[in-house]
Amino acid sequence: MYHLKKFNVTSGKYRKLFSSVAKVIDVSTDDKTNITRVYLQRPPVNSLNSHLLTEISYIMDDLEKTKCKGLVLTSNIVNIFSAGLDLTEFYKTDIQKLSNFWTTLQNTWLKLYTATFPTVALINGHSPAAGCLLALSCDYRIMLSPHYTIGFNEAKIGIPAPFWFIEVMQSIIGSRKTELSVLTGQMYKTDEALAIGLIDETAINLTEAESKVNSFFKNIIAFPGKSRSLMKKDCRDHIVQKFLLKKDEERELVIEFIMNPKTQKNIELYFKALQNKV
């Protein structure tokens, strides 16, 4: 039986900023294990806007401070893990807003990718683009089958997947499969994702998924945390260092690309197609 304690994520300056905004994540911690579950819950599709990314960023800070033993990232929205970046952050925006948004994404991702505690993505719905990145940035992925899809679909919108999205995928499934995957904007069904190693396990329902999550933590938490987190750092450091080196340059590139009228037209058409689909 879980003893759930709610995190006080709305402290200090943060409370003032977001007190009037709907809660877009729910956080609960098992008192016995100190494993925290973070549920994304921004209707309709958990698209990642500045607000949701900032909330994730704050919770990652809190978890590092409170010596969290493990994080499960999942969703409270039926059939959706995350629809990726909120396209409204890109459409008819201005340079300053876009720059702030991209910086928030970069910083939040870095905290998740370099978390010192073990992280599991329980992928209980579709997970395109940056939704896929969130999952790939965790240490382990368990995905519900059979109806959901995951992958980098950016090619289909006419925007390139950022280099660090690509490098994270490469580190998991290898260069050749990543290249094919991003160039075709391929979305994989659960079993296909398992076959290419994009996810680690499948589950037929939430009960089975939770049991697999618990087994993962049981195995990993049995070992001293310090050596585990040092090895994780070593495995990921080449991507992190390159990212830090190119972070500012990349933001400029994103601004140039997204503000281009042709890209704006592509996003508009993509939005219309999403809204008109049957």
Ligand SMILES: CC/C=C\CC/C=C/CC(=O)SCCNC(=O)CCNC(=O)[C@H](O)C(C)(C)COP(=O)(O)OP(=O)(O)OC[C@H]1O[C@@H](n2cnc3c(N)ncnc32)[C@H](O)[C@@H]1OP(=O)(O)O
């Ligand atoms: C140099 C590099 C430059 C730039 C790099 C930029 C990188 C970007 C990475 C990204 O993450 S881009 C985002 C890509 N995401 C997608 O393409 C997801 C699109 N959405 C879907 O495929 C589907 O919505 C879904 C499979 C997630 C869910 O399907 P379903 O349950 O059938 O819902 P609906 O499609 O009806 O959607 C409901 C509602 O939500 C709106 N919406 C969906 N996705 C987004 C989104 N990513 N951002 C904003 N809004 C989104 C959709 O338009 C619907 O709105 P209504 O007004 O029609 O209700």
